Amino acid sequence: MFSELFLPVLMVIFMLVVGGYAVAVLDRLVASALGTPQAGGIWLAPMARGAWLLTQHANATEAPDWRAWRLAPALYLALAAGGLAVVPWSASLVATDLVTSVVLWGSVEALATVVIFLHGWSANSLLALIGGYRYVALGLSYILISMFVLIGVALPAESLQFTQVVASQEGLWNVIRQPLGLPLFLIVGLGMTFWGPLNLADSTDLAGGTASEISGPPRLVWDMARATMLVAFSGVAATAFLGGWLGPWLPGPLWMSLKMLAVLSVLLLLGRLLPRLAPERCVTLMWVVLLPLSFIDLVWAGIGALL
Amino acid sequence: MELFALLIILIVALGAGLLLQWLPMRHQPRPNWSQRVPFLGGGTPDSHAWSRYHVRYYPMTLLLIAFEMEMMFMYPWAVVFVEKGMKAMMEMGMFLAILSVGIVYAWREGVFKWQ
Secondary structure, eight states, X not given: OIIIIIHHHHHHHHHHHHHHHHHHHHHHHHHHHTTOOOSSOTTTHHHHHHHHXXXXXXXXXXXXXXXXXXXXXXXXXHHHHHHHHTOBSXXXXXXXXXXXXXXXXXXXXXXHHHHHHHHHHHTOOHHXXXXXXXXXXXXHHHHHHHHHHHHXXXXXXXXXXXXXXXXXXXXXXXXXXXTTHHHHHHHHHHHHTTOGGGOOSSOGGGTTGGGTTOOSXXXXXXXXXXXXXXXXXXXXXXXXXXXXXXXXXXXXXXXXXXXXXXXXXXXXXXXHHSOOOOHHHHHHXXXXXXXXXXXXXXXXXXXXXXX | OHHHHHHHHHHHHHHHHHHHHHHHHXXXXXXXXXXXXXXXXXXXXXXXXXXXXXXXXXXXXXXXXXXXXXHHHHHHHHHHHHHHTHHHHHHHHHHHHHHHHHHHHHHHTTTTOOO
């Protein structure tokens, strides 16, 4: 009972806390390396901000959809937890080793669109609503790319289980075997957490978008959920393309953490370096350029699996 | 048991997200009405934000439905792909080719633009 039920729950909570903190620290490290001065110590600043948000008064609009407004950040956090639950740390150390974990991750991506739109909708404020509508256009465009790329890694594994996907990379990692896969998947990651160049939902040109009307504890949960979703995504990316726990000398979980940190650093660096894309161009870019590229990736993966 | 553990994880995370908001906020007074005006750069709202709104990318969402149906076939297809070999490859290739014609047609019709 303990090892089957409590251990997975404790594992995911641990990853949510440590992962969220790691993203906050890493983002500040990247920013200061690029020359943006950071107020306060890099290690303590995330905690100071968290404590400040916890004690800050929460904002309210005139007639919001109260229940949905409070539920949306919590639901996004729950989705991140669901994603982290299927990430394998070694052949046996997985919170929930579902046979259909790839399908579960696909549903997390699809439901993220619903939750982010709910967040923009429920404030009953124009800028938040526009952020929500914009995000739906992006979310419906990237989800196909993500699915084709993930089916590509499932082909050589002959399974929809992430542990099998890692086992199939014993000889050669998917990042080399399917060179188009990881770059396409990283774009999906930026879209899913609306980070950096694909931050269309909470962008500054909408004065904060879906988060323009929230402060205090709801903002704390929303920011935490975004950060932990980025961690969950980096876990899936490391599992699907970078060979998960595989590697010489070091133990599996350590390799996995190093690979996740590498993916996170790349994403946060891209987030700080690239300018935000115009939302009108995003849809055409995804459907006309990136989606056909993901078809090519799938055919490439298929031929590779048959040879 | 694995699905049950996943369910518990989802419920615990959802509960944590709600508690983190409810516990610090339960004794906070609501902001007064003048503070609760939605942010409109200083303007006053004439109506609800939830008024009718023309979503310009609406036809794109219809195109997505065609592909989403296809995804349902792809999950079982991925598992038996190596076993079935070239036959499975050709089948999915034909399927994708037909759907790609749909993308090209939609592109020509300007579905991906927001005019």
